[in-house]
Amino acid sequence: MSNSEDPNKPLSLHDPSSSPSHSQPLLSKPPFPSPIDEPPRSESDPTQYLQxxxxxxxxxxxxxxxxxxxxxxxxxxxxxxxxxxxxxxxxxxxxxxxxxxxxxxxxxxxSLSSANWVLLNSSSSHFLKxxxxxxxxxxxxxxxxxxxxxxxxxxYTKQIVYVALPFFIVVPIFLNVYWFVACTVSSACSDAFPLAYRILLLVFVFLIIGVIVWILVIxxxxxxxxxxxxxxxxxxxxxxxxxxxxxxxxxxxxxxxxxxxxxxxxxxxxxxxxxxxxxxxxxxxxxxxxxxxxxxxxxxxxxxxxxxxxxxxxxxxxxxxxxxxxxxxxxxxxxxxxxxxxxxxxxxxxxxxxxxxxxxxxxxxxxxxxxxxxxxxxxxxxxxxxxxxxxxxxxxxxxxxxxxxxxxxxxxxxxxxxxxxxxxxxxxxxxxxxxxxxxxxxxxxxxxxxxxxxxxxxxxxxxxxxxxxxxxxxxxxxxxxxxxxxxxxxxxxxxxxxxxxxxxxxxxxxxxxxxxxxxxxxxxxxxxxxxxxxxxxxxxxxxxx
Structure with missing residues (x-):
């Protein structure tokens, strides 16, 4: 069957004969082991590939x-x-x-059983609200x-990306410094989290930020x-x-x-x-x-x-x-x-x-x-x-x-x-x-x-x-x-x-x-x-x- 019989017919995946002769091939089952090593085929043989x-x-x-x-x-x-x-x-x-x-x-x-009821206090109610x-x-x-x-x-893809790139570094630095200062000022946090551990975590986060900078540079x-x-x-x-x-x-x-x-x-x-x-x-x-x-x-x-x-x-x-x-x-x-x-x-x-x-x-x-x-x-x-x-x-x-x-x-x-x-x-x-x-x-x-x-x-x-x-x-x-x-x-x-x-x-x-x-x-x-x-x-x- 020729394509000239129906020019409006869509190309079919399962109809090899419908493949136009000028299209590039997709799949084949050639007699050679590898299509890479094959010589170029003639465009007059479109039936060897699926479209x-x-x-x-x-x-x-x-x-x-x-x-x-x-x-x-x-x-x-x-x-x-x-x-x-x-x-x-x-x-x-x-x-x-x-x-x-x-x-x-x-x-x-x-015969006797008891039920326990848990009531939320006012602070918990405010928190949930x-x-x-x-x-x-x-x-x-x-x-x-x-x-x-x-x-x-x-x-504005370019503008958004280039404006956001500095924030990839600024926001983590701000959050890292903020939690360190806030924990140092708070007596409860500083007592639970000693200064040596706080400094260690601070340095670790800065190292991660450095890795992010390195990824952006390369x-x-x-x-x-x-x-x-x-x-x-x-x-x-x-x-x-x-x-x-x-x-x-x-x-x-x-x-x-x-x-x-x-x-x-x-x-x-x-x-x-x-x-x-x-x-x-x-x-x-x-x-x-x-x-x-x-x-x-x-x-x-x-x-x-x-x-x-x-x-x-x-x-x-x-x-x-x-x-x-x-x-x-x-x-x-x-x-x-x-x-x-x-x-x-x-x-x-x-x-x-x-x-x-x-x-x-x-x-x-x-x-x-x-x-x-x-x-x-x-x-x-x-x-x-x-x-x-x-x-x-x-x-x-x-x-x-x-x-x-x-x-x-x-x-x-x-x-x-x-x-x-x-x-x-x-x-x-x-x-x-x-x-x-x-x-x-x-x-x-x-x-x-x-x-x-x-x-x-x-x-x-x-x-x-x-x-x-x-x-x-x-x-x-x-x-x-x-x-x-x-x-x-x-x-x-x-x-x-x-x-x-x-x-x-x-x-x-x-x-x-x-x-x-x-x-x-x-x-x-x-x-x-x-x-x-x-x-x-x-x-x-x-x-x-």
Whole structure:
């Protein structure tokens, strides 16, 4: 079948014959061992490669077995949780009122029981009131702060970055000196924290600040490129502001999904019996859980961890699908219902792929946590060291393969394994690194967020000291406000990082086809470093404009 039969037909990922002859190849199955060593192919043979483009059409379900496994795990968690509610022992809450009866050789409940009531004093009430109001105001202000920061990064990226850079040093120095002086002046703090330890901590913090200065100096030549990358990503995110509605809704949905599981875990602890325990000739009444309760805890926790990583990958999928539709759209046409279609694909055809990616991410994090825990337990020996190195190498390989897999799956609708393979081939053919986009951008964004949150926290602390009677508790309230603001702004940075990576994959697709869908993106991303392993093997490619 020839392309001339239907000129309006979109390029298909699974239709090799639809690949235009002028496009650069992506994947191949050549008769030679390595495509690097092959002689150049004739442009008259486009059927040897698959053509990548955004798949707007209906997508088939992929990796369905992992979706079924995930649903079975969820059904078992909810099923046994409901059983735990109806099978609970109501005597658990009154364990203290049971005593051992020597006549019946069992634990019986006393006829008298007492209840203890804890009343909050007035100072605690003031503390809670001020804390709640501070957190509410912080959360409300965090929304315009995020949008304001996005607009500033879009229009004044260079100014924001260069103004924030000195604060990376000034704010830590100010906080370091302030706590030292405040602790020295306060008799309670100075008595609890001797001068020698205060000086040691002061010097240690200054050393950390020195490391920050050193990092900025050695990476100064990359600041300009980082500024441009952040500007391009901020522009793309500003064109898809609906993500700031969809993504928090997904997070809120995960919290709602967690709520019954937490309830099930609470009621699972109520499953058991009150039994007598003998110790040194004395009998006491203790609670003995049913044997299946620990297994249910493991099942529920595993379900929650897998659900969290799957939701994280879902957000990456939605961001990538939305950004890709914006990227491959014409300049004078805005994509319609891009977020809705990305959500439909994420919870529909690609749900199995997301479950598989979430499972791999969950396993990697659990294994890495176990390795870190073993490292902290003074485990020594050459065998231990070799095992840790092997595990770390395996985890690094999984991270390497998983880096842009979901981004690619969101664009094409491919299964996980084929997406991982095709993404690697796509980046390798175009001399792009599969593990490096521009890490300095993430660090700069984190630094900007830290500066903003630190300035806000200082202002909150000053206001609380002026209008409230919290005293030293004002520092605690300000610290909690800082934590809330850093979480919200950190979510913004996380979204912007995912946008940067999604644009990177879209740019690779453009580069592979020899096209330019977004000229401003090519002008920036073309300056990213190429893959060192292929710098000498492949000739440089030119991008047509």
């Amino acid at each position: 990548i483009c955004y798949n707007h059409g209906p997508r088939s379900f992929k990796d369905i077995s992992f979706l079924i496994l995930f649903l079975l795990l969820v059904l078992c968690t909810f099923g046994f949780g409901i059983f735990a509610i109806f099978h609970r022992n109501s005597n658990y809450s009154s364990l203290s009122s049971f005593t051992y009866n020597y006549n019946s050789s069992s634990c019986v409940k006393d 001020d804390l709640i109001w501070t957190l509410v105001v912080t959360f409300i202000l965090s929304v315009p702060l995020c949008f304001g920061l996005l607009l500033l990064l879009k229009h 990476n100064w030549h990359r600041i300009e490129l980082t500024v441009k990358i952040i500007g391009v990503a901020s522009d793309a995110l500003s064109k898809n502001l609906g993500l700031f509605v969809a993504l928090p809704c997904l997070t809120f949905g995960l919290v709602i999904y967690y709520a019954p599981i937490v309830v099930f875990l609470v009621f699972a602890t109520f499953n058991g019996d009150i039994v007598a325990k003998e110790s040194s000739g004395k009998y006491t009444c203790v609670w003995k859980q049913d044997s299946w309760v620990p297994a249910y805890f493991a099942l529920a926790i595993l379900t929650m961890l897998w659900s969290a990583t799957a939701m994280e990958e879902t957000q990456v999928y939605v961001i990538s699908g939305t950004v890709a539709q914006w990227y491959f759209s014409k300049e004078d046409e805005a994509p319609r219902k891009s977020i809705r279609s990305s959500l439909r694909n994420a919870f529909g055809p690609s749900s199995g792929t997301i479950c598989l990616s979430g499972l791999l991410l969950c396993v990697v994090r659990m294994v890495r946590a176990a390795v870190d825990s073993a490292r902290n337990e003074e485990a020594s020996g050459i065998v231990n060291l070799v095992l840790r190195c092997c595990v770390n190498a395996l985890l690094t390989a999984v991270d390497f393969l998983n880096k842009f897999t979901i981004n690619f799956a969101a664009i094409t609708g491919e299964a996980y394994c084929s997406s991982a393979r095709m993404t690697y081939e796509l980046l390798r053919r175009n001399l792009l690194s599969a593990v490096f986009v521009e890490t300095i951008s993430s660090r700069l964004l984190i630094g900007i967020v830290f500066v903003i949150s630190a300035i806000y926290t200082i202002a909150v602390c000053a206001i609380l000291k002026a209008v409230s009677n919290l005293g030293a508790y004002s520092y605690l309230v300000a610290a909690l406000a800082w934590l809330l603001l850093i979480l919200v702004l950190g979510f913004f940075v996380h979204v912007l990082d995912n946008v940067i990576e999604a644009i990177y994959v879209c740019y690779a697709v453009d580069r592979d086809k020899g096209e330019v869908c977004k000229q401003e993106v090519h002008e920036v991303y073309v300056h990213l470093p190429i893959s060192r392993s292929q710098r000498q093997s492949l000739p440089s490619r030119t991008i047509g404009v």
